[in-house]
Amino acid sequence: MGNTFGHLFRITTFGESHGGGVGVIIDGCPPRLEISEAEIQLELDRRKPGQSKITTPRKESDICEIISGVFEGKTTGTPIAILVRNTDARSQDYDEMADKFRPSHADATYDAKYGIRNWKGGGRSSARETIGRVAAGAIAKKILKQIAGVEIIGYVKQIKDLESTVDPNTVTLEQVESNIVRCPDAECAEKMIDLIDQIRRDKNSIGGIVECVARNVPKGLGEPVFDKLEADIAKSVMSLPASKGFEIGSGFAGTLLTGSEHNDEYYIDDTGNIRTKTNRSGGIQGGISNGENIVIRVAFKPTATIGKEQKTVTRSGEETTLAAKGRHDPCVLPRAVPMVEAMVALVLCDHLLRHQGQCSLSGFD
């Protein structure tokens, strides 16, 4: 069941790095939404490998096909199946990995769990799996935008120790997409690109932090107690490959403040709306959105697969070394940006429908 996410707006993904393809089924999509393969492709293109000199040189066009659930350009309310065929499979790069486990990768644990493993390109643990998420996220984004004007914008906040300055309240998609590292702080972005390029030449890898903001989120999304909005967002992004940490609003730094420093005092704005003066809560209080911007951060570790030689073991239990062949991202962050956005969109869209289901019946009071 681990390949299904969401309750009312529910996605199920499938596929491995090598084989017939990857994709997603979206069940519960509201009917009569206009959607096209071209719109979905836009997001997939932000995710795909081979975009720039700082991503993996693998060239996969990742062309999507809508198999079902859309009729004459509109959703029908029935399952939307989206398929992306695999191409450019240089599986010989992985021959060595049939037997050797990559350190800090999923090779050994998949083997321990299932007693079998599609070792070509990482199989199901490949980041290629996220194609289905990003495709579904494109639809979730469109619903959120059209129903409530929600904007979801992710960006690279930090690469290794290079920390950028970005205002989540004003950042635009254009700023994010203006450079190949997807950091809207242009000056910092250049340093990040140089650093990643250097690391790539060293056959090494680095990590960093993606920040993501959701603006214009309606008040009232999220549920007590287990499905708090931040809990579901945390799960969603911690399910992305290579993520190691999550925080919302003040996050870990918030532990250094006292309550009187940390609390977001309320005021009434010009329109009579209840607002908070500050936003250390990150847009969510008691697990429910309060109408302020939702701001989260996700830590991604350095890519596990590297060209440098490392100590490891074989399936049969012998110690050995491995210097990974194949074409890998020296840093997953630029391509992780659309993934994080997609996950946030999926959670918000599901909770929008759930809130609609429980709390929008009229007739009471």
Added chain:
Amino acid sequence: MGNTFGHLFRITTFGESHGGGVGVIIDGCPPRLEISEAEIQLELDRRKPGQSKITTPRKESDICEIISGVFEGKTTGTPIAILVRNTDARSQDYDEMADKFRPSHADATYDAKYGIRNWKGGGRSSARETIGRVAAGAIAKKILKQIAGVEIIGYVKQIKDLESTVDPNTVTLEQVESNIVRCPDAECAEKMIDLIDQIRRDKNSIGGIVECVARNVPKGLGEPVFDKLEADIAKSVMSLPASKGFEIGSGFAGTLLTGSEHNDEYYIDDTGNIRTKTNRSGGIQGGISNGENIVIRVAFKPTATIGKEQKTVTRSGEETTLAAKGRHDPCVLPRAVPMVEAMVALVLCDHLLRHQGQCSLSGFD
């Protein structure tokens, strides 16, 4: 549906701070496990208010009653219902909150979502809701211990800027319980207690970090792709009141390392078992446990309800001020320790049963 957690080992909690009581239904518990109210009470006593001078002075005995699912001291495989009646309800302390929203609390968002709110003691958003989780966690812990020898130990790692030194590989429950702040670093613990006591007298509050280790976790727990073990743990603890951040293994600090520095190299130990030399992965790789210790950290913000006067608004949309009456924890961390342990136990137990369900059928190969 937001009050149910887990798939095979599934809990549903209910109850508010004031009213008939709080509790939990545990569905899917393996049969024939010996369990008693006394065992569950042990964990509830670690969670209950009024334990010490640094927790809220509210005195609630939180006595649990097993209503169903246990027969002659053993689980029957049918739902275990556990009820804790409410007592010591000084709801007059909350009269002011019927109308005024506490900053950074759930008051305003519950109102926005539901158009109604049980304002006595925070209602469903009260930390009292966690009683059901801790009771269920006691059973999950026992199953994990008995089936696989799993030990789950949480402790206060940091209070505000006071950071302790604790080795997750060797820390014991006795060390944790040896002082009222639940920090096994005795020297640091004293400073923490003094600081919390000072903050309490200031009618203010502080936060910090709980670290939790799960030892002897079998290899193979967790599922690709959304139900990665760390994703489910992240959700579980980010659903606790006041949590603002989560990390596993190297966490946010791991973003400062290169891949060759970060990767956990493999070796073969004396028993022929595949092990990692380091544990920056925090016991999980590719979403699946690798047999090393699972180590997580959770950031808790300072308690929102404080005695200091703050600016806020009323339900009817007028600006006002509030200095909260009532008896509140100046720091949730000591009582959060058993909550974090419970959530980790619930996730591991659910995944233990799920793994058993999918991967333990014999007859193939």
Added chain:
Amino acid sequence: MGNTFGHLFRITTFGESHGGGVGVIIDGCPPRLEISEAEIQLELDRRKPGQSKITTPRKESDICEIISGVFEGKTTGTPIAILVRNTDARSQDYDEMADKFRPSHADATYDAKYGIRNWKGGGRSSARETIGRVAAGAIAKKILKQIAGVEIIGYVKQIKDLESTVDPNTVTLEQVESNIVRCPDAECAEKMIDLIDQIRRDKNSIGGIVECVARNVPKGLGEPVFDKLEADIAKSVMSLPASKGFEIGSGFAGTLLTGSEHNDEYYIDDTGNIRTKTNRSGGIQGGISNGENIVIRVAFKPTATIGKEQKTVTRSGEETTLAAKGRHDPCVLPRAVPMVEAMVALVLCDHLLRHQGQCSLSGFD
């Protein structure tokens, strides 16, 4: 997980015949619905034992307590817990059943599944378990009534070979409740009562058929493909104790017609509404309600526990005989009526919320 039912309007039941009590958690109830223990009690009283000479003489008052989720007489949107304490537990009647399996009862299968069994009064397999369903059904009925004017009326259609004549389109609750067997055909009802009374004196039991109609159901409830409305209703009533068959609309008899005889032709009524001239579909087409009356029938076998001596075996595998002591219903039908109504209400209410969640967002087209 088998003790939870529904997705958005979701109930979880607990409890055994003997022990602390039985009850239900309702999660996802719309907020601000007025509800009282008295309203729920009305339905429980229709279900309770000892109502009349043709039900079991056990006297259980089945008084319900709302533990949580209701504040000042209205639902808060958080889980509603309802508890009914057990009383009148003459468990000595069951001593023999600790060792002997009742034929066609759940004794042997629970033992085979769990290796343990609460043998007092049937434990979890007791019809007492349905208290939680009926309590939750009372709330579901009220929501359906208030939002859409839905009426759900069940009645005894047949006892053994005594078949009544009832028009589902016009039958009223008052007619149903006008006699102790809950058959609105007064003449047939008398014969049924006599027959059940005779069977009771013979220490034997009989079964029959409950028919249930839901009127004023909005068009559009139900989902392709697995959660067709009739599929979910079928599951709901086939989960009731002693049910052996289900049919909707023309049911089994419909297999004797040709398509041209069976199809419900459409017409436009005075208000411009699309209607069907006949209703062999039973109010559901393609798994989705069409606005006509939903009419279903459920077959209940004769009560398994009887006073007559039967051949059986012991837990330890020896052949023996059993003449059940204890106080049992000679016929479950009269008390099954509110159970069937409750299950239909739970399914419709869940699908009402699900439909609202997916299909009521405005902003498209």
Added chain:
Amino acid sequence: MGNTFGHLFRITTFGESHGGGVGVIIDGCPPRLEISEAEIQLELDRRKPGQSKITTPRKESDICEIISGVFEGKTTGTPIAILVRNTDARSQDYDEMADKFRPSHADATYDAKYGIRNWKGGGRSSARETIGRVAAGAIAKKILKQIAGVEIIGYVKQIKDLESTVDPNTVTLEQVESNIVRCPDAECAEKMIDLIDQIRRDKNSIGGIVECVARNVPKGLGEPVFDKLEADIAKSVMSLPASKGFEIGSGFAGTLLTGSEHNDEYYIDDTGNIRTKTNRSGGIQGGISNGENIVIRVAFKPTATIGKEQKTVTRSGEETTLAAKGRHDPCVLPRAVPMVEAMVALVLCDHLLRHQGQCSLSGFD
């Protein structure tokens, strides 16, 4: 969410009659099971149109492709995606149905629910949707067979008023497949074939009853209280197109017996196993399998789409008539047999894994 079925062995189907194709994702399949497209194709061929003169003359080859989840001929434990492309789409046959609702079909209700409808060939409501179920059922059957020797055999029990004589305890797949109507009673089968052929020429349709037996089902499958094994089977088959009724064991006829006549007395067989002398329970007691043969029956109405002229209405609310073009089954029963088998297999396989998950941990007692 209505397109997902099962909990641990969970399938999600997608696709419409016309468009890119139909298929299924199977999540939770045990790893290391040998499976091939050829094995799945065998079952699909039993379901496909154009098999014989008594099925629709549409010629669809329904060739399946395994997209993911199988590596070197074995399942990997990750999602198995199976795709069947659409072919032979004579959508012009359906042009009239863009505007006219077929009586007793899903056309009008889909329109009422979603406000949009893929009217080509019935879209999602087409029986073509069952391809995914049958493909997944092929895998479920293999698991059940290999783990426990379970055999699932369905057959046509009745066509209109032609009732066959078949012993579910001994019937074989070869007998079922020995004629085109899939009725193992050869004499009755001939009459059925003649009748269907006659009805086909009349541009009319007929229904009937499929009976299905599952033999060698382990004791202990099924869960109290909502997920009783017969409740889940009822839902599974009542979700098939055109089904109107379900019964298990004695079913509706069982209501005519007294308890002493109906109860299945126990005895101890030669191997010391607890058995029942009769099987009116149909292999399930208290919702849990008892090791006897599970025997169910499903009523299917006559096909809704017929060539005879009928009264109906248009989308825009005008009364009209319709004589359906297109190529339709005069009787769905022969092709429904593999569908019923598949659904029973999916339920049993899911419960096998669920039972394994909850009840097979060792270490207690």
